Amino acid sequence: MTIVEGQCRCGDIRYQSVDIGPAGFYACHCGQCRRLLGTSFALNLPTRKDLVEIQGELQGRDYQTAPGRGNRSYFCPNCHSHVFSANSWRKGVLVVRAGTVTNLDDCEMLGHVWTSSKQSWVRIGPDETAFSESPTEDEWRSLFGNRNRLFDEF
Secondary structure, three states: OOOOEEEOOOOOOEEEEOOOOOOEEEEEOOHHHHHHHOOOOEEEEEEEHHHEEEEOOOEEEEEEEEOOEEEEEEEOOOOOOEEEEEEOOOOOEEEEEHHHEOOHHHOEEEEEEOHHHOOOOOOOOOOOOEOOOOOOHHHHHHHHOOHHHOOOOO
């Protein structure tokens, strides 16, 4: 059992998962994540939205990722830390920005996505799971397995 806890930089937004079982996260190297967060890659921990308890008032902004697809980024209105995101094609899934997770050492790094867009200096080991673009639904299921209760029935 893993309970994921975290907060924004200033502490106005706090969250805790109910119980997401073994927890895993991945690195996304796409240009959208890099520009949105101002980093070389995003660390994302997706889970079911109904399993996360949030304290504090988030602000949200929508942005388009591809024609017909979009994300909503949730952030603290005080310190502007990006805490969560959700996308239009995975209803019921909340993506926790893993940099806000207090107990990230209790979670497992599962792999890398959108490596075709990664910075040239980022090294991914030969034993690490990597996808040149976004994984297929079957590949996501294989990557996460029973972690994060991601594929439990809503």
